[in-house]
Amino acid sequence: MTRAxxxxxxxxxxxxxxxxxxxLFRIVLATLLLAAFPQFRWAAEYPQTFFRPPVGPFVLLGGIPPIEFLSALEVVLAMALVALLIGFCTRTASVLVSVxxxxxxxxxxxxxxxxxxFYLMIAPVFLLFTRWGDTLSIDALLxxxxxxxxxxxTPQWPLRLYAVATASAMLTAALPKISNGWLSTTYSATYAALVxxxxxxxRTGWLAGFFLRLDSPLFWEALDWLTVxxxxxxxVLVFTWRSWRIGLAVMCLFHVGVLITLTIAFWQNVVAYSSFLLWSRLPLPKLRSVPRTWPIAAAPVVVVAGGLGVWWAVTAFGPATSWxxxxxxxAGGAVAVVYLAGLVLRGPGRVVRRDGSVRVAAAEQRD
Structure with missing residues (x-):
């Protein structure tokens, strides 16, 4: 037992x-969530009779909270995301974002x-244990x-735990499909979803019209099976980092397919997958540490003013989710293609650094 x-x-x-x-992922995540800011106030516009929570803690609410309360939640979330972006009180900000x-x-x-x-927004609770505020942050300067x-x-276990949670979430998406007949050969569930x-x-954009006219039962049945x-x-792929990243790359390509056929952008999934990227190895502009002269005393002002500014902008103009x-x-599909092509061309276990040198990915080989 001890060995196990x-x-x-x-x-x-x-x-x-x-x-x-x-x-770097902390900065990317906070930036994208500020741009595609999740809104809650719209729920207050619905009649209370529409409130039908599943079994769980939300049953205790007894109804939809007032719009003032939901607006206050949005303001707190905006401020927490700004704090997460600049790495100020990162642990507290991470908890606030998720809660x-x-x-x-x-x-x-x-x-x-x-x-x-949902499972993108719980990422900060997992990743705060990686000490993702220890660099490129105000906390690091302090x-x-x-x-x-x-x-x-950085501790590796929070990322592994988040990978297990992500895999479990995807499994809960696959199991209902199996029980609801997605693998039946008498009809295509994917084509039904398209209709x-x-x-x-x-949802008539991209190539939806083309695929709607595509009369190929074998093609649609194959899509049903491949989706599940x-x-x-x-x-299963979560057991090694290499197989996990290959699986996520395939899922990114799958989401590109969903986008061009069903005109649905599952961008939250792609951002969640990107938490497992080795961001420091990507050809990104060099982001230096926070300068020592940065006025730390201004950080709370930046958090409050930035949060209120984001909330006002989203209220006035809406989030940027549509584009x-x-x-x-x-972008996730493009990265997936490059990653998979790199595995094929370079062979497994070899990583090309930005300076052109090659090293063996020992950590992945040990998996």
Missing amino acids: LNAVGRWFERGDFAPRDVA VSVFGLGVSYSLGKVDGT RRRRGRPARAS VEYFGND IAEAALV LGPVIVL
Whole structure:
């Protein structure tokens, strides 16, 4: 029993994520969530009779909260995201982002609107344990001023745990499809979904019209099976980082397919997958540490003013989800193609650094 527990512990601690990887993802996540800001106030416009929460804590609410309360939640979320972006009180900001989002989304889901935002918004609760505020942050500057040394590594287990949670979430999407007949050979569930979205929800963009006219039972049946297999396979692929990243790359390409056929951008999924990127190895502009001269005393002002500014902008003009979502999905597909092509061309276990040198990905090989 002890050996088994030790083996599980070693498995959780395996990985090659560096502090800069998780810090860059923190910045990317906060930036995208501020641009595609989740709103909760719309729920207050519905009659109380529409409030039908599933079994759980939201039953205790007894109804839809007033619009003033939901607006206050949005303001708190905006401020927490700004704090997360600049890395100020990062742990507190991480908890606030997840807790406020879970509550706001829970109210939305109690009206029947369910989407993939939930497991993206719980990412900060997992990743705060990676100490993703230890670099490229105001917190890092505070630590230096207090004479505390910078940490050279980051815990790997929170990312592994988030990977398991992500795989489990995708499995819960696959199992209902299996039980509801997606694998039946008498009809195509994918084509049925296309018809519903095209005529019922007016999702007629991209190549939806072309695929609507595509009369190929074999093609549509294959899509049914591939959809279920892709979603269910992640729970197996999670056991090694290499297979996990390959699975996520395939899922990114799957979401591109969903975008061009059903005109639905599952951008939240793609952003969640990107938490497992080694961001510091991407050809990104060099982002230096926060300058020592940065006025730390101004950080609370930036958080409050920035949060209020974002909330006002979203209230006045709406979030940028309509155009940003497809851009994120297409970008994820492009990264997936490059990653998979790199595996084929370079062979497994070899990583090309930005300076052109090659190293063996020992951490992934140990998996």
